Amino acid sequence: MNTDELLTRESFIELGARERARALLDAGTMRELIGPFDRLASPWLAAQGVVTQADDGVVVACGRIDGQSAVVLAIEGAYQGGSMGEVGGAKIAGALELAAEDNRRGIPTCAVILFETGGVRLQEANLGLAAIAEIHAAIADLRRYQPVVGITAGTVGCFGGMSIAAGLCSYLVVTREARLGLNGPQVIEQEAGIEEYDARDRPFIWSMTGGEQRYASRLVDAYLEDDVEAMRTSVREFMRQGVPAQHRSDREADFLACLARVDATEQARPEAVRAIYQEGL
Template sequence: MSTTQHTAQSTSELLARDSFIERNARSRAKALLDENSMRELAGPFDRMTSPWLAMQNIVVQADDGVVVAKGTLDGRPTVVLAIEGAFQGGSMGEVGGAKIAGALELAAEDNRNGVPTQAVILFETGGVRLQEANLGLAAIAEIQAAIVDLRRYRPVIGVSAGTVGCYGGMSIAAGLCSYLILTGEARLGLNGPQVIEQEAGIAEFDSRDRPLIWSLTGGEQRHQAQLADRCVQDDTAAIRATLAELFRQELPAQPRSARYAAFLADLEQVDASAQASALQVRAIYAKGGVS
């Protein structure tokens, strides 16, 4: 195949994709659930807005940037919690956090009542909403507790596609999920590049060096470092198929978060005096936290 033919084929394949990244939160949730099965809970017409943003002259959103959708995925009862990255950077405040935590708690209650409800969380978030400070932190803690509760019964699968990424306390929530799916465009980290540069200096992390950022915190790197279970292309059908596959696997033998001691032992091998390369990180975490 000539270079021209290969380029034309690659372009054709790209245009044929149904980009998941280009969808908004509500569209993402609807696309993942079985056709005509989606029912939105605590939606925009319920006007569940943040009381704190308005006090600071910040325009609110009627669903506080979180979509709670109930339906079926591959025929199984599923709740999809989609964070809208375009609203306040997908940050978590009191209302949006309560919607996610409450939905996960109800899904756990369903399981205790004999209804095997599973969950998908679509992470496009910078973490806690600074304008709501401790209220946002408390909401994220409730989300984390609810994930741990529900994952005893049915898988909780996290997805981060892009373009916001998954940072802060919500990156911890992502790490608590039964399985984690990323795209190559996604980024996952506790602190964002600008925060690291601000606190440790540009020599530690240059927030304008995009190749460096993706080489260390991008979806492919996180997958190769055993911190995510799948890295898929930005295609709605591919993400939905991967979700169905992982749900059919049922619960993992051991949650990734339960292997923290082995991961910490791996982390001790990092030479903090020099900036680690992507290959070094992959080599250190190659065992995936298994001693």
């Protein structure tokens, strides 16, 4: 990439959730549902001394993508680490359910989910877990009709139960700055020890769960520069491809075969992980 291209590139990562959603939708078509002026905040955080946010850190934006009806669900990673609670989770699940219902009524409606989340909100525990389970079910329902595109741009990443939601998407898009994994670095270090996973070793962490590694391991479908136009173009390309012949989450036999080739007696290495997945997927 030359200097002129760098100067004209607009960062997607630096945008807030609302601006990201607006950037992906066709110009002038965005309409927000249950926005901040509706004051639908978590009823549980204030009781625990946590400052609430009027939209609970989730933006639900309706509009059009490439002329087709679409909903963009953007998680604000800057609020509570993008964690999922009762309200934010219900907003995402409800929007996906309405999109599926639109399709059943003959209105083709696709969805994009912007994953910047550490997973369940610890302050809401089981309520957050239940909300994430509803999101999983809603993605599985909608993807039968229209593509559900997941995006993890950075820098929060996508972890916990929401990484399962990402795995259920029809297509996944990442950047170099993104991270994607079931458990976060601190959790792995806490449970397995620093010898297994040093949460302070950022190059190692990105080498295992970063966007480049996930793309090389064939666990995501597109690896992009941090650029709004590139992200917009990629989303439209996947929407035009339609529902994939087989979703990644339906290939459990392939993934189990990959896991069977892992030597758990040795420290995992990025190049070994890539080789295993590239051979089996």
